[in-house]
Amino acid sequence: MTKTRQRLQEKKSKVTVHEVARLAGVSESTVSRIMRNQGLVAEATRAKVMETVRSLGYVPNRIAGSLASLDSQLVGVVVPSLSNIVFPEVLQGVSAGLKSSNYQAVISISDYDMDREETLVRGLLAWQPAAILIAGFDHTMATRRMLDQSGVRVVEMMDIDSAPIDIAVGMSHRRAGYAVGQHLIARGYRRFGYVGHDWTADRRARLRYDGLCEALGQAGLSFVAHAIADGQSSVAAGRKQTAQLCATSSVDVAVYSNDDMAVGGIFHCLAAGIRVPDRLAIFGFNGLDIGLELPQPLSTMRSNRFLIGQKAIEAILLAPERPETPSIIDTGFEIFAGATA
Amino acid sequence: MTKTRQRLQEKKSKVTVHEVARLAGVSESTVSRIMRNQGLVAEATRAKVMETVRSLGYVPNRIAGSLASLDSQLVGVVVPSLSNIVFPEVLQGVSAGLKSSNYQAVISISDYDMDREETLVRGLLAWQPAAILIAGFDHTMATRRMLDQSGVRVVEMMDIDSAPIDIAVGMSHRRAGYAVGQHLIARGYRRFGYVGHDWTADRRARLRYDGLCEALGQAGLSFVAHAIADGQSSVAAGRKQTAQLCATSSVDVAVYSNDDMAVGGIFHCLAAGIRVPDRLAIFGFNGLDIGLELPQPLSTMRSNRFLIGQKAIEAILLAPERPETPSIIDTGFEIFAGATA
DNA sequence: CTGTTAGCGCGTTCAG
DNA sequence: CTGAACGCGCTAACAG
Numbered sequence: 001m002t003k004t005r006q007r008l009q010e011k012k013s014k015v016t017v018h019e020v021a022r023l024a025g026v027s028e029s030t031v032s033r034i035m036r037n038q039g040l041v042a043e044a045t046r047a048k049v050m051e052t053v054r055s056l057g058y059v060p061n062r063i064a065g066s067l068a069s070l071d072s073q074l075v076g077v078v079v080p081s082l083s084n085i086v087f088p089e090v091l092q093g094v095s096a097g098l099k100s101s102n103y104q105a106v107i108s109i110s111d112y113d114m115d116r117e118e119t120l121v122r123g124l125l126a127w128q129p130a131a132i133l134i135a136g137f138d139h140t141m142a143t144r145r146m147l148d149q150s151g152v153r154v155v156e157m158m159d160i161d162s163a164p165i166d167i168a169v170g171m172s173h174r175r176a177g178y179a180v181g182q183h184l185i186a187r188g189y190r191r192f193g194y195v196g197h198d199w200t201a202d203r204r205a206r207l208r209y210d211g212l213c214e215a216l217g218q219a220g221l222s223f224v225a226h227a228i229a230d231g232q233s234s235v236a237a238g239r240k241q242t243a244q245l246c247a248t249s250s251v252d253v254a255v256y257s258n259d260d261m262a263v264g265g266i267f268h269c270l271a272a273g274i275r276v277p278d279r280l281a282i283f284g285f286n287g288l289d290i291g292l293e294l295p296q297p298l299s300t301m302r303s304n305r306f307l308i309g310q311k312a313i314e315a316i317l318l319a320p321e322r323p324e325t326p327s328i329i330d331t332g333f334e335i336f337a338g339a340t341a
Numbered sequence: 342m343t344k345t346r347q348r349l350q351e352k353k354s355k356v357t358v359h360e361v362a363r364l365a366g367v368s369e370s371t372v373s374r375i376m377r378n379q380g381l382v383a384e385a386t387r388a389k390v391m392e393t394v395r396s397l398g399y400v401p402n403r404i405a406g407s408l409a410s411l412d413s414q415l416v417g418v419v420v421p422s423l424s425n426i427v428f429p430e431v432l433q434g435v436s437a438g439l440k441s442s443n444y445q446a447v448i449s450i451s452d453y454d455m456d457r458e459e460t461l462v463r464g465l466l467a468w469q470p471a472a473i474l475i476a477g478f479d480h481t482m483a484t485r486r487m488l489d490q491s492g493v494r495v496v497e498m499m500d501i502d503s504a505p506i507d508i509a510v511g512m513s514h515r516r517a518g519y520a521v522g523q524h525l526i527a528r529g530y531r532r533f534g535y536v537g538h539d540w541t542a543d544r545r546a547r548l549r550y551d552g553l554c555e556a557l558g559q560a561g562l563s564f565v566a567h568a569i570a571d572g573q574s575s576v577a578a579g580r581k582q583t584a585q586l587c588a589t590s591s592v593d594v595a596v597y598s599n600d601d602m603a604v605g606g607i608f609h610c611l612a613a614g615i616r617v618p619d620r621l622a623i624f625g626f627n628g629l630d631i632g633l634e635l636p637q638p639l640s641t642m643r644s645n646r647f648l649i650g651q652k653a654i655e656a657i658l659l660a661p662e663r664p665e666t667p668s669i670i671d672t673g674f675e676i677f678a679g680a681t682a
Numbered sequence: 683c684t685g686t687t688a689g690c691g692c693g694t695t696c697a698g
Numbered sequence: 699c700t701g702a703a704c705g706c707g708c709t710a711a712c713a714g
Contacts, residue, residue: 064707
C-alpha cells in the first residue's frame, strides 16, 4: 500500500464492515444484513453487532454498496435556475417525495444553457441514478439520446405540451394561456397588451402567449401592444416594461409573462398612481405567494410546482423500470380571479 | 450470473471499460487513462478508443471509479428550506463555485428539523463526500460528532457568531443588528417597534434582534412594542403583524426580522394608506431583490448569500484536507439606506 | 440463522 | 507508451 492510499484512508473514518465483523466476532455478511435490515438475524447477534457499530461510529460506504448491488439509490435533478422561486418549489416537492425513501437527490443547475445541461446530464448518468428529473423538453440532441439510451427513468417536468422521452409531469401552458384569454374576454376586456421577457430560454412563457393569442384570435381580437424585456423575467423588468407600455399605448388590460413581471407592473402602477384595475387591469401567470399579499391580490393563473416535484418522484418510485410507452401526468392549473383584473 | 443481476444489467446501458477495451483492441488501463486525460497515450490510440467510446455511448461508472480511487468528487449540502429565496441563492453560489470543478453537489433539505438533519448528514457521509456544507450552527450532538469525526471538510454557512467545527462562512448577524440599531438612532428614530417571526428555527433572526437591543440599550432606548408571528417568516405574516402593531401601539419605526416580513409591512401600509416613512418607517433585513423594486426602495441590511455559497466551495477546493484549527470567512453586510426609513 | 465465495467496474501500481 | 494484477468496501447467492 502506497503513501497516497494511506493518506486517503487516514482522512476518512476508515471503519469498514471488515473491522466491525472482526470486533463483533461475526462474518461481514451478517453485519451487512443487519445494516440493511434485511434477512433474518438473531436478536442477540444484532444487538452485539449494533453495539460495535455504534462504538466505532461505523457508517456503511454507500459507494461500495451501490457498486455491489448495482443500485445507486440516487436521483439526478437538473433545473435551469434557482433565482426564481418556481424551481426551488419543485425541488421542495422532490425532497418531500424522497423523504420516506432511501433515495438521495443530486441537483445540478444549468443556467438555462443547453450545452451545460448536456454536461450535467452526462455527469449525473455516470452515477447510475435510478432516474433523472429534468425541467422542460428543450435539450440538445445528445442529451436526449443519452437520456433515452441510459434506460433510466426520465421525468421531464413543468410542461406537458410535447411528447416526453418517458414521463412528463406538469401542466399545459398552452391551454393555460388559452383559458386566461377566454377568462379576460369574458370579463369584458378588449384592448390587450402583453408584457413579457425573452422567450429563447423560457419556452413555457412562449406557449402561454400562443394560447393567449389563440383565444384572442377566436374572439376576433389580438394584442394591441407588446413590451418585451431583453433578459430573464424579474420584478424590475416588469416594472420597466409596464412604464414603457403605458407611455406608448393605451390598453385596458396587460397580461404578463409571469407573476414576477406582473408584480413589477403593480409596483409601477402604485408608484405612478395608475388605478388598478380601472385604468389598467393586470394579469400574471404562476400564482406566486407574493401576489396574494399585494395590497390587492394579483389576478393570476395558479399552478402547483411543489406537486410537480412530488408527483415526479412518486411516479418513478412506483415504477422503477421504464415502461414501453411514455406517459403524462397533468398537475393542472386554475385561474385565480384576484382583484387586479 | 443470476436472473436478477441480468435484469439489473440490461436496464442500465451496461457498456463498461471492458467492452470498450475489447472492441478498440487495447487494454482496460488504456481506456481508463484516456477517459481521465491522465498519463501519456499515443494520439492514434486515443483517437481509436474515443471513436469506440462515442459509438458505444460509453459513460464511465463514477461509482466504481470513486470506489477504486477512494475519492468521490461529491460535496454534500444541507439547507433548512428552499421556500425563502435566501437558501436557493446560497445554492446558486455553490453551483457557480463547483462549475469549473469535477465535483457534484448532493443537496438535502432538513425542513428546519434537527433530527431530520442528523439523518440527512448520516446519509450524505455514507457517500464519502469531500466536504459537507451545512447551514448554521444548530445541530444535534450526534450530527456534530459525525461531522467532526468524519474528517471531511465541514463548512457551516450563513453565520459566523459561533465557533465552527472547521470553517464558517457568512456574516455576523449580531453585529448587523447592532449596526442597524445605530443607523436608525442616528437618523433620529426613538420609538422602535419590532415585527418578527418564530425564533426557535431561526437563530440568525434572534442574533440580529440581540444586536438591535444592544444598540438601543446603549442609547438608553428599548423596543416599545413587539409583534411576533407564530411560524416561519412570510409576506403574509409581515402584513398581518404590522396591522397588529399599528392597531395596538404607536411607534415611529418598525424593524423587521427579515425582508419578507418587511415587504408585508409595506403592503399593509399601502393598503391602509399609512405614509412611509413619515408616519411609519420600515427597515428590513437581508436585502432581497424585491425590496429594491417596491414603489419606494426598501431600507434594509444587505448580505450576499450567493457569495457565501461560492466562498464555501472555494475554501474547500483550495484546501481539501481539514486543517488543525478552524477558520472563519466573513462575507460582510452593508446597510442600504433605501427610502422607507 | 450464519458463513463462504465471487464478483460489481474501475483506478493504481508496477513491469515491460 | 501499454498491459496485467490487484484491490477499493460491499452485496448476492448459495451452502450449510
